[in-house]
Amino acid sequence: MEFVLTKMETQLADPIHYFLSAPDTKIALHPFLGKEIAFQFTGLIFCRVCQKKINKTFGEGFCFSCFSSAAAASPCILHPELCQAHLGLGRDPIYEEKHHNQPHLVYLAQTDQLKVGITRKTQMPTRWIDQGAAAAIVLAEVPNRYLSGVLEVALKTQFSDKTNWQSMLKNTAFDGPDLLDQKWELEETLPSDLTQYWTNDEKVWQFNYPVLHYPSKVKSLSLDQTPLVKGTLTGIRGQYLYIDESLVINIRKHTGYQIQWEN
Secondary structure, X not given: OEEEOOOOEEEOOOOOEEEEEEOOEEEEOHHHOOOEEEEEEEEEEEOOOOOOEEOOOEOXXXXXXXXXXXXXHOHHHOOHHHOOHHHOOOOOHHHHHHHOOOOEEEEEEEOOOEEEXXXXXXXXXXXXXXXXXXXXXXXXXXXXXXXXXXXXHHHOOOOEOOOOHHXXXXXXXXXXXXXXXXXXXXXXXXXXXXXXXXXXXXXXXEOOOOEOOOOOOOEEOOOOOOOEEEEEEEEEEOOEEEEOOOEEEEOHHHOOEEEEEOO
């Protein structure tokens, strides 16, 4: 079966369920845990927006033209404090209104460390699962992406907004503060004009990933260098597949790559 890779779909469960999107179907991956899988890169790559055949991707699956102009690749994707959707502006105001001028959450997640992040409200808890978070808590709810970015910037002085993917995939032991305690400590550090968005939501979300055994070392695979991926599926976390325990491949990073699924 041939299809173009996109980020894996997820379903909240214990453990998390993962799916690859193929034409007219979804391939459930959790039944393959502990079994051999194989897929081959065909050598073809397609832009996720215009579908044009390309030699390499920019960002996550864009051709250079779409990366430079498409709303889905807007600078405010990485820097939400630059968003202008609330002003009716942006690369595509209709897209911006639908995706960015919507309620957003600011959160604290435990990956390899505590990190601050933002997501559209409708993307909870998908966003945390895609990051491979072990736990997360909502800090604030704001009416648009711009304000979520302002809040994130204010909190980044105390917490990173990055994940060390290798530590996350090794499930390095976390020795940090309690998420709930940290939430209320952070509120006290905010400028007064931002505390109005702080929520009383004290739920700590916990996530269990389908990983048979966490490795002590991981090595990343790229379809450009390793077009045939074949081995035992020993785990899935974030957007990564574990092959034979220590080999990992980031499916989302390969958005636009056409593969032949051999199972």
